[in-house]
Amino acid sequence: xxxxxxxxxxxxxFTPTDLWLDPAHEPVVxxxxxxxxxxxxxxxxxxDGNSSIWTNLHxxxxxxxxxxxxxxxxRIAHSSFLGLTNEPAxxxxxKLLQAAAGEKxxxxxxxxxxxxxxxxxxxALKIAHQYFQQNGEEQRTRFISLGSAYHGDTVGAMSxxxxxxxxKTYRQMLFSSDEVMSPHCYRCxxxxxxxxxxxxxxxxxxxxxxxxxxxxxxxxxxxxSAAWVIExxxxxxxxxxxxxxxYLQETSALARQHGALVILDEVMTGFGRTGxxxxxxxxxxxxxxxxxxxxxxxxxxxxxxTLLTEKLFLGFRGHPSRTFYHGHSYTGNQLGCxxxxxxxxxxxxxxxRQNRLRLENVLRHSHEKFWQLPHTGDVRQEGCILAIxxxxxxxxxxxxxPARCTGAEVCRQAxxxxxxxxxxxxxxxxxxxxxxxxxxxxxxxxRLHQAIQNTF
Numbered sequence: 001x002x003x004x005x006x007x008x009x010x011x012x013x014f015t016p017t018d019l020w021l022d023p024a025h026e027p028v029v030x031x032x033x034x035x036x037x038x039x040x041x042x043x044x045x046x047x048d049g050n051s052s053i054w055t056n057l058h059x060x061x062x063x064x065x066x067x068x069x070x071x072x073x074x075r076i077a078h079s080s081f082l083g084l085t086n087e088p089a090x091x092x093x094x095k096l097l098q099a100a101a102g103e104k105x106x107x108x109x110x111x112x113x114x115x116x117x118x119x120x121x122x123x124a125l126k127i128a129h130q131y132f133q134q135n136g137e138e139q140r141t142r143f144i145s146l147g148s149a150y151h152g153d154t155v156g157a158m159s160x161x162x163x164x165x166x167x168k169t170y171r172q173m174l175f176s177s178d179e180v181m182s183p184h185c186y187r188c189x190x191x192x193x194x195x196x197x198x199x200x201x202x203x204x205x206x207x208x209x210x211x212x213x214x215x216x217x218x219x220x221x222x223x224x225s226a227a228w229v230i231e232x233x234x235x236x237x238x239x240x241x242x243x244x245x246x247y248l249q250e251t252s253a254l255a256r257q258h259g260a261l262v263i264l265d266e267v268m269t270g271f272g273r274t275g276x277x278x279x280x281x282x283x284x285x286x287x288x289x290x291x292x293x294x295x296x297x298x299x300x301x302x303x304x305x306t307l308l309t310e311k312l313f314l315g316f317r318g319h320p321s322r323t324f325y326h327g328h329s330y331t332g333n334q335l336g337c338x339x340x341x342x343x344x345x346x347x348x349x350x351x352x353r354q355n356r357l358r359l360e361n362v363l364r365h366s367h368e369k370f371w372q373l374p375h376t377g378d379v380r381q382e383g384c385i386l387a388i389x390x391x392x393x394x395x396x397x398x399x400x401x402p403a404r405c406t407g408a409e410v411c412r413q414a415x416x417x418x419x420x421x422x423x424x425x426x427x428x429x430x431x432x433x434x435x436x437x438x439x440x441x442x443x444x445x446x447r448l449h450q451a452i453q454n455t456f
Contacts, residue, residue: 002041008204028415036436038420044072048181048446049414051433054268058346059435065298065441069344072334081113081332088337093305095344099277100290100307108290109310113303113337114328117267118152120291120304121229126155126326127289127308128227131315132425133209134322140260142221143177144214144223150237151265151291157375163238183210184241185388186378186397186456195394197371198378201244213315214251218258219379228255229263229289232279233382236268239427240387242380248294251353261288261312271295272347272356273431274383288312298343299433304379330401330414356434359384362441363430369449375456386430390452400426414451430454 006029007021019025030040036059040045048056058065072088079086093111100108112123125143132140143160150166151157158167167362168172185191186200190209193200213274218225232248235241252262264287266320269279271292276282278290289312293304316322330336346352363386367379370388377391390407392400400406407423414421430444 002029008233028420035059035061036433036440040215043167044418045438046415046418046420047444047447048107048433049419049448050431051295051428052299052423053294054273054431055294056433057295057343058298059299059353059433060299062346062435064220064346065300065339065342065350068338069300069335072338073089075334077335078330078333080329081325083167085281086332086334086337088334088341089332090343092337095341096292096305097307099348100281107310108287108307110308110313112306112308112324113301113332114306115330116152116304117265117291117293118154119153119159119328120267120293120306121160121263122154123266123306123326124289124291124308125160125227127306127324128261128263131312132226137259137314138198138224139224140226141203142224143179143229144180144217144255146220146231146238147179147182147236147379148235148238148347149179149182149229149231149242150235152267158421166237178217178221179439180213181210182235182238182241183243183247186380187316192222195294195377197376199242199367200378201242201380202242208250210247211254215254216256218260221258223259225255225258225260227263228252231267232269232285233274234279234385237424238269239424240380240429242382243385246283248280248285249260252285252287256286262286263289263291265291267291267293271343272383272434273385277347296343297340298346299334299340300339300343301333301336302330303333303340311452333354354435355436356384357442358438359432359434359436361369363447364429366442366445369445370452372450373449373456375452382432382438384431388428388448388452390426390428410448410451410455413454415450417447417451417454419447419451421448 030038031041032039036048038048097108114120145160148163149161150163151161160177161167162179178320188205191204193203193205196203226369233243255262264280268277280287287310290307297303316324360383369377370376370379375390380387392398407426
């Protein structure tokens with residue numbers, strides 16, 4: 001059986017080894033997908049409740065994406081991008097930059113292609129650092145980012161992350177960066193509001209102490225700050241922490257005041273997940289660098305992009321020593337670029353836009369259902385993302401003992417009911433493909449709700 005071979009030879013990411021190798025654990029072997037559904041080797045159907053880890057935007061086996069890849073495959077699958085170019089990569093760069101443009105955003109004018117979210121962030125950090133080193137501001141070496149931040153698993157991306165779970169083991173390998181508190185209204189020590197059955201962002205009582213901490217950190221560094229690094233509006237792997245309205249705009253303005261760049265990690269939030277095509281467009285923020293991946297190809301192939309301003313790009317012209325010596329063997333891969341072009345066409349089409357709005361509306365109207373459960377601490381939504389934080393005690397916000405793995409148990413119960421999703425700790429997440437019909441979305445909600453009930 002495939003599961004026997006898997007346990008004998010493979011090593012899975014973010015998966016406890018003993019749990020995976022437990023003889024009682026029978027892995028789900030996915031063999032087929034269609035629309036918002038996945039099928040296993042036993043013929044069982046599952047709703048894909050998290051878009052295959054936040055990547056599959058349009059559903060599985062989408063005819064437009066299939067056609068784009070097959071057409072490109074009949075011509076060429078891959079050729080080097082080092083000193084050469086191809087047809088789909090420049091077309092993709094133009095479309096991405098046009099999609100990221102806005103009336104009040106700077107003219108993002110260049111696109112650096114790579115492989116995944118970590119490499120997109122890594123490129124952004126290295127571009128920012130090298131730009132200052134060779135353009136007269138060598139002192140600007142400090143990167144500031146949020147507590148619990150997760151920006152990927154390469155060394156640079158980990159260095160601007162502050163998640164003990166993901167990064168503690170590797171701290172000695174990483175460069176030093178600065179951490180400020182995450183604007184997590186539900187868990188904020190400055191929020192004086194009592195718990196209510198409502199998104200904590202909407203009933204918070206504070207004086208924006210989280211903003212004051214960012215300002216203080218920039219003042220400490222004076223002219224040594226290189227960049228403010230942030231996932232706009234939603235921190236995914238941190239526990240789907242959703243920021244209060246205006247936080248992104250205010251902190252980006254602080255970075256500008258102190259001469260620092262604004263690096264936005266839109267690996268998870270991009271391509272319509274939070275409402276607009278890119279999360280930063282909702283607050284009309286002016287980014288200098290934007291990291292994109294995950295949904296870029298509609299969940300078909302590994303591809304990432306780092307968008308940047310022309311000013312940064314021009315800072316690398318001149319002597320060959322100013323070259324950006326950074327790259328990837330599969331940079332500009334034709335199959336990936338062809339898939340991404342087709343995905344962007346779908347995203348900008350009226351039918352997909354309308355379906356995203358319908359999906360967002362269904363998720364919004366599901367809140368009350370989860371608030372009725374006694375162990376629901378917070379329910380938060382941003383666009384087509386719904387997060388339910390489970391707690392042991394509502395009145396005190398007391399979390400469950402992590403050793404209980406409550407969120408993981410709920411997701412096991414959900415899988416038994418035909419819904420696949422993964423928790424982030426004890427935060428349950430629904431992030432369906434945009435192909436999801438209203439009936440399918442309601443079924444996802446019902447199955448997750450039932451899984452919580454079954455767990456307790």
